[in-house]
Amino acid sequence: MAMEYFTIANEEKKDEIEHANINAAPISVAVIGAGPSGLALCHALESFKFTSNREVSVTCFERSSVPGGVWQTEGSNETQMYDNLWTNGPSHSLEFHDYTFDEHFKKPVTVYMKRQDLLDYILGRVTHNCPNFFEKYVRFQSEVTNVVFNEGKQMFDIEVKDGNTGTITTHQFHKFVWACGKHGRLNIPRHTKSLLVDGGFKGRVMHSTETATFDEDVRGKRVLLIGGGFSAEDLALQAVKCGASRVFILCRSKYGGDGTYCNHWPGKKVRVYYGYSVNRVCDEGRSVECKALEIKWPISYEENTTKSLLPIRNIDTVIFCTGYHCSTEMIDKSFSKGFPDGSCSKEFNYEMPADWKMKPNNLTSLIGDIKPDVRYVDPSTVNFSYYRGVNISNPNMMILSNFGYENPLLSIDIHAHLLAQYLNGMIKVPSREEMEDEVERQFLHEMQYIHRRNYYDKNYAKAVDALGLWDAFYEGENTALGELGEDYEVLQLSVGKIAKEGNYPLQIINDKGEFTEKGENLILLDDLCDEHRTNMDPENEEKKWMTYRDYTNGDQFQSLYTGTKAQKTLGGKWLEF
Numbered sequence: 001m002a003m004e005y006f007t008i009a010n011e012e013k014k015d016e017i018e019h020a021n022i023n024a025a026p027i028s029v030a031v032i033g034a035g036p037s038g039l040a041l042c043h044a045l046e047s048f049k050f051t052s053n054r055e056v057s058v059t060c061f062e063r064s065s066v067p068g069g070v071w072q073t074e075g076s077n078e079t080q081m082y083d084n085l086w087t088n089g090p091s092h093s094l095e096f097h098d099y100t101f102d103e104h105f106k107k108p109v110t111v112y113m114k115r116q117d118l119l120d121y122i123l124g125r126v127t128h129n130c131p132n133f134f135e136k137y138v139r140f141q142s143e144v145t146n147v148v149f150n151e152g153k154q155m156f157d158i159e160v161k162d163g164n165t166g167t168i169t170t171h172q173f174h175k176f177v178w179a180c181g182k183h184g185r186l187n188i189p190r191h192t193k194s195l196l197v198d199g200g201f202k203g204r205v206m207h208s209t210e211t212a213t214f215d216e217d218v219r220g221k222r223v224l225l226i227g228g229g230f231s232a233e234d235l236a237l238q239a240v241k242c243g244a245s246r247v248f249i250l251c252r253s254k255y256g257g258d259g260t261y262c263n264h265w266p267g268k269k270v271r272v273y274y275g276y277s278v279n280r281v282c283d284e285g286r287s288v289e290c291k292a293l294e295i296k297w298p299i300s301y302e303e304n305t306t307k308s309l310l311p312i313r314n315i316d317t318v319i320f321c322t323g324y325h326c327s328t329e330m331i332d333k334s335f336s337k338g339f340p341d342g343s344c345s346k347e348f349n350y351e352m353p354a355d356w357k358m359k360p361n362n363l364t365s366l367i368g369d370i371k372p373d374v375r376y377v378d379p380s381t382v383n384f385s386y387y388r389g390v391n392i393s394n395p396n397m398m399i400l401s402n403f404g405y406e407n408p409l410l411s412i413d414i415h416a417h418l419l420a421q422y423l424n425g426m427i428k429v430p431s432r433e434e435m436e437d438e439v440e441r442q443f444l445h446e447m448q449y450i451h452r453r454n455y456y457d458k459n460y461a462k463a464v465d466a467l468g469l470w471d472a473f474y475e476g477e478n479t480a481l482g483e484l485g486e487d488y489e490v491l492q493l494s495v496g497k498i499a500k501e502g503n504y505p506l507q508i509i510n511d512k513g514e515f516t517e518k519g520e521n522l523i524l525l526d527d528l529c530d531e532h533r534t535n536m537d538p539e540n541e542e543k544k545w546m547t548y549r550d551y552t553n554g555d556q557f558q559s560l561y562t563g564t565k566a567q568k569t570l571g572g573k574w575l576e577f
Contacts, residue, residue: 024054024425030158030173033180034062034138035069036122037400040413041179042137043126044420047098053425059173061160063143067134069181071119083211084238085115086549086574088230088259090525091566092559093407094118097505099125100561108567111529111557112549122409147176147331149394156396175423178331179400185325192226192278196318199281201288204317208235217317218244224288224312225249226278227321228257235319236270237547241575244269248312252277252293252301255474259321264536266545266575276310277301287313297461298376335397338385340404348377348384348456350443359448362480366467373459378452380404381494382443387435388498389415390422395429398422405495406488406526410506414495418502427502442494451486492523506560518560528556549574 029045031038038060045056066072073083087094091113095101101109104121126133134140141163148157156176161168186207196205204217208231217223218239225232225239228251236247236259247270251257254275265271279291292307328336352372358364377383380403384392391397398419405411421427430438446452454461464481473481483489496508496519508519515523532548550573554566570577 026055026057027174027423028057028172029059029175029177029423030144030156030171031058031060031177031179032144033069033178034060034064034067034134034140035179035181036071036409037179037181037402037412037416038062038069038138038177039067039122039126040409040416041177041400041420042133043130044413044416045424046126046130046133046137048420048424048426051426056424058137059171060138060179061142061144061158062138062140063163065140065163067123067138067140068119071115071122073115083115084241085234087113087115087118088234088529089407090529090557091118092557093522093525094121094409095559095561096125096409096413097561099128100564101559102562102564103128108554108564110570111532111551111554111566112570145330147335149176149332149334149396154396175396175398177398177400177419177423181401185327186320187322187325188320189322193320195278195280196288200285201281201315201318202285203315206317206319208232208319208321214238215242217319218242220245221316222246222314223248223317223319224315225319225321227251227323228253228260228272229321229323230259231323232257232321233259233262235321236265237549237574240266240269247271248273248315250276250278250290250312253295254293255295255470261530262533262536262548264538264546266547268538268544273310273312275304279309282311283313286315287311288315288318297458297465298455334393335391338379338383340379340383340386340389340399340401348374348382350374350377352447353444356444356447358453361450362482363450363464363467366480367463370457370460370463372447372453372457374447374456375458376456377443378404378446378455381491382439382446384436384439387430387439388501389419390429390435392432392435392439395422405491407522410522411495414499414502414504414506417504418498421502446490449486449490450482452490488523488526492519521558521560525557528553545573545575547574 031041042058042060045058064072091109091111104124130136143161143163144158145161145168146159150157153172155172155174158171158173158176159168160171186209188207193205206217219242221244223239223244223246225235225247228249232249236249239247249260249270249272251260251272251274256272256274260272260274273290275293276290277293279289281287282289290310290312292304292310293301294304296302326339328339352374356372357369386392386399389399400412400415400419402408402411403415418427422429447456454464469479469481473479493509493513499506499508506518507516508522510516532551536546536548537543550570552569554568557566558564
C-alpha cells in the first residue's frame with residue numbers, strides 16, 4: 001500500500017525547529033486509560049513533538065488514582081494484578097528502543113521480571129525526558145462514562161465523571177483513542193459458578209484478581225484452578241510458593257492452553273486435567289465432579305459422554321483463571337462492531353475470489369483442493385472494522401492494544417508509534433478503500449497457512465479433522481500439519497508489517513517480508529522461554545523444587561538494542577523469592 005511519509009528531522013536540530021513545520025490545523029485527542037497503551041501513545045506523541053506536522057493537544061483520562069493499568073496493585077482498578085506477579089515471557093522482548101534496560105536498571109536483568117520492576121521501568125521511560133509527563137498528559141480519577149461522535153461538529157462529545165466529587169462534565173475532542181484494554185469486568189462463567197455455589201460447595205470461590213487474602217486461601221489447602229491460560233500457570237506456582245498442599249488445573253481443551261505446557265511442576269504438587277469442566281459438586285460440598293469435553297469447531301466445547309466422570313476430592317478453594325469480559329458500554333454502538341476485544345475468533349461470512357487456490361502444502365496430497373466456506377476470522381490480524389487500530393468507517397476513532405500478539409509491550413509500542421504519526425500528520429491515514437484492500441490482502445495471505453485456514457474455513461477444518469492428526473500433532477510428533485509455531489509466525493509477520501509502516505526503530509521484517517536478524521532474535525527469545533517449560537527433568541529429585549523461572553542459560557538472552565546479556569541465573573530459588 002502506498003503511504004505518504006513526512007521527513008523526520010535529525011535529533012540534533014530539534015531545538016532549532018520546534019513546531020517550525022506545523023502546517024496542519026491543530027487537533028485535540030482524548031485517550032482513555034493510563035496503562036501501558038495510553039502511556040505509550042502519549043510518550044510517542046511527546047517524542048514526535050519537534051517533528052510533528054500539526055500541533056496535538058492530548059488529554060489522557062484515567063479512572064484510577066495511579067498510572068500503570070493492570071500492572072498496578074494500587075488505586076481502584078478491579079482488573080489490576082497481584083503484588084507478587086512475575087512476567088511469564090522473556091524480559092528482553094519488553095525492552096523499549098528509546099529507554100533501554102541498561103539506562104534504567106544499570107545492570108543486567110533477569111530473564112523473568114518482577115511486576116514492580118517492570119512497572120517502574122514503564123513509568124521511568126515516560127518521565128525520563130519529560131519529568132512532568134503525568135501533569136502534562138494525564139487526568140487521574142477521571143472515568144469516561146459516555147462517548148458519542150457529533151456528526152454536525154465532527155467531534156466527539158465525551159462525558160467524564162470526577163472520581164472525587166462524582167461530578168460529570170462534557171468535553172469535545174477531534175480524535176478519540178481507546179487505550180484501556182478490555183476495560184474489563186471479571187469473566188466468571190455463570191453456569192460454572194452456579195454449579196459450585198448453588199450446588200453447595202463449602203470452600204472459597206474467587207477470581208484470579210481477588211488476591212488480597214491469597215496466602216490464607218491456599219496455604220495448606222487443596223486448590224482447583226479453572227482455566228488453562230497464563231494466569232492459571234502463574235497462580236499454580238504462586239500457590240505452591242505459599243504452601244498449598246495440592247493444586248489442580250482444569251483446562252477445557254484436551255490439547256491444553258498457554259499455561260499448561262510445563263513438563264514439571266515444583267514438588268510435583270500441580271496436576272493438569274485436560275479436556276474437562278465442572279459438572280457438579282459432590283461429597284457433601286467438599287469435592288468437584290468434572291465431565292469430559294470435546295472441541296467443536298472453531299472454539300466451542302460439548303460434553304464427551306464416552307469418557308468417565310472425574311472426581312477431584314476435598315477441594316478447599318476454587319479460583320477462576322478465566323480473564324475478563326470486554327466492556328464497551330460507554331462508547332457508541334457504531335464503534336463496537338468488530339471491536340478487537342481480545343477474542344481469537346469472530347463470525348465472518350466471506351465469499352472467496354472464484355479463482356482462489358491454496359498453494360500446495362503438506363496436506364494437499366491428502367485432502368486435495370477444498371472449496372472454501374469461510375465463517376470466522378481472527379480479529380487481531382483480519383478486521384474489516386479496524387485497520388491497525390483505526391476505525392475504518394470513522395478514522396477519528398482509534399484503538400490501541402496489544403491485539404493478542406505474543407510480545408505485548410512491544411506490540412503496543414509499535415502500534416502507538418504508528419498511531420501517533422497518524423494523529424500528528426507525519427503519516428497520512430490511508431483511505432477507506434486502501435485500508436479495506438490491505439485487510440483483504442492480509443486475510444488471503446493467512447488463508448495460505450494450514451492452521452489459520454483451519455480456524456477460518458468450515459469445509460477445510462472438516463477435511464483436516466477427518467485425517468485424525470491433531471492428537472499426534474499436539475504430542476509433538478511430525479505430521480502433515482506442520483509446525484506448532486505457525487500461528488506465532490503469522491502474528492510476528494503481521495506486527496512486523498506494522499513496524500515497517502510506522503518506521504519503528506526495531507524492524508522485524510525486511511522489504512521482502514522476511515524476518516530480519518532482529519526479528520529472528522526476537523523469535524529466539526520466545527523459543528528459549530518455551531524450552532524452559534518443556535525441557536525440565538521431572539525425574540531429577542535434586543531439582544524437584546525447580547520452576548521454569550529457575551533458568552541456567554541467561555547468557556543466551558540478550559538485548560535487541562544494546563546486546564547486553566541477561567543474568568546467567570535467577571540468583572536463587574524462585575520459590576524462595
